[in-house]
Amino acid sequence: MADLSLINPDRQSRLLASAQRFVPALVLVVALVGILAYAQSAGDTFLIRVFTRIMIFGIVAVALNFVLGFGGMVSLMHASFIGVGGYVVAILAYHDANLEPLMIGPFAFTGTSDLAILLPLAIVVTVPFAALTGLISLRTSGTYFIMITLAFNQMAYYFFVALQAYGGEDGLQIINPITFGGLDLSQRSTFYLFTLSVLALTLVLVTLLVDSKFGIVLRAAAQNERRLSAIGIAPLRYKLLAFVISGTLTGMAGALLATGQQFISPADMSWSRSGELVVMVVMGGLGSVSGPLVGAAVYLGLELILESWTEYWHLAFGLLIVAMVTLLRGGIADLGTLVPWLGRNVSGGKN
Amino acid sequence: MSKPFLEVRNLVKRFGGLAATNNCSLEVMRGETHALIGPNGAGKTTLISQLQGQIRPDEGHIFLDGQDITETSMERRALSGMARSFQISSVFPKFTAIANAALAVQARKGDSFRFLGAAWLDRAMMDEAREAIELVGLGDRAEVLAQDLSHGERRQLELAMVLAMRPSLLLLDEPMAGMGKQDSARMTRLLADLKKNYTILLVEHDMNAVFALADRVSVLVAGRTIATGSPADIRANDDVKAAYLGHRQH
Incomplete structure (x- = not known):
């Protein structure tokens, strides 16, 4: 599938090549609509909840992969973006339910439970957070980048732990039903479709970005920064902008997560969650735009299944991840290559 | 003088x-x-x-x-x-040869803050890149990933990137x-x-x-x-x- 090369416009119809990029995303979106249709006809609300969660983490994984797989930045602070976006929703919904305005210095803000306001607000809050932390983190690279983003994640985590007015370590419940304009998002299937729309937009956006001139520079920076400077492009601005875009998409997903589980707590933004996000991305495949969505589905699905089988599911889970990473170097997107590998072994056994 | x-x-x-x-x-x-x-x-x-x-x-x-x-x-x-070629070949290994040259053209034109259109749809840029690739004799290797080129070909690609910078x-x-x-x-x-x-x-x-x-x-x-x-x-x-x-x- 999408390797990191450019398609030759001479050999293929440019329009076709342009459209083909969206096929994997389209297939996944159609499949997700199908799952909803099936769950509704079977009256399976559990399935709807599971896949809503998968889609939310799918948005995060796709956004994270934009900086990790394409930009070469291993961020361990993406859970903190989930937290920031989630707390924007939870805190304003809390003020809406209490009818107390939120006081920031001399300014009073009335609360709201409308995502049409809350989502843009989550963006407004995440952008400066991502820009500031990104600007500092991107002064380093490699292992140091990983460590500094980890540190930022923990700072954000303990900030919300210390925020006693909003539940501290216990987190914050959302009591009011969350809406989007006139849409009632406490309706499970409505929220499913709403989340799916955000996911679809994210997939389209990232697909466009990675092949754009901006995206090409980002991918080049991941491969060889010295060469990029030598041809006249300073990588920092591009990496920073990519980091902010990724963090903001993740913040929006955080707002959806809080809405879906009617709750947000520091546990949703722990550093181990950041690590899990990286595992989802690596499982799905770093080289493709929609692979990480599959990675998120497999990760959360496995977690759910193994959890129901045994108390020691972490062990089985760990072994599975090791097996996957060794056998599928390109992630689940590489599953096809495993088949001839199996075939070769089988025929070898016969001889 | x-x-x-x-x-x-x-x-x-x-x-x-x-x-x-x-x-x-x-x-x-x-x-x-x-x-x-x-x-x-x-x-x-x-x-x-x-x-x-x-x-x-x-x-x-x-x-x-x-x-x-x-x-x-x-x-x-x-x-x-000022364009430099490196003693130890320094290219973008996961891009094709022509994409390497195209990026050098893009850098010179300074239009890297474009977010939606695919880079390879810029025909003028791709034409210039192809010209540079052909000039150094890599014409029939344009679609090969730089990491799959031979050592000598990578040296040629270095030169193509340098030339694409005009x-x-x-x-x-x-x-x-x-x-x-x-x-x-x-x-x-x-x-x-x-x-x-x-x-x-x-x-x-x-x-x-x-x-x-x-x-x-x-x-x-x-x-x-x-x-x-x-x-x-x-x-x-x-x-x-x-x-x-x-x-x-x-």
């Missing part, structure tokens, strides 16, 4: 106690191919890195077309026409490094073609290539130019023979 296009004045770069560039001065005239030779460890690559801006000198000045660029960033220098000054750091005889001869022919249109500062160990290509030669020994002159002068120069050629030719 007119003013030099590139002028290096009393450049010094120390690494700890070692002066890798030791009060070095050099002039490259517009349109000339100027070879920089010297024994291993003479500081040739260090000098090139300072010219390109990757390393900042401790003392001295660098002028490009009369402008002091000593403190100018690498990126600015590249955009003002440079006014080429800094070529051992373009024939590690090449076999055949590739080496082809690269020499290619450079002989290019020297008609470009100002070139060429670092090279292959003396046949140097004497075939260079209009003038400077000899760098222990971080300092000990002689500059026509290839014939340099061959006849006793200091040079003692310091450099002498070692190599017996």
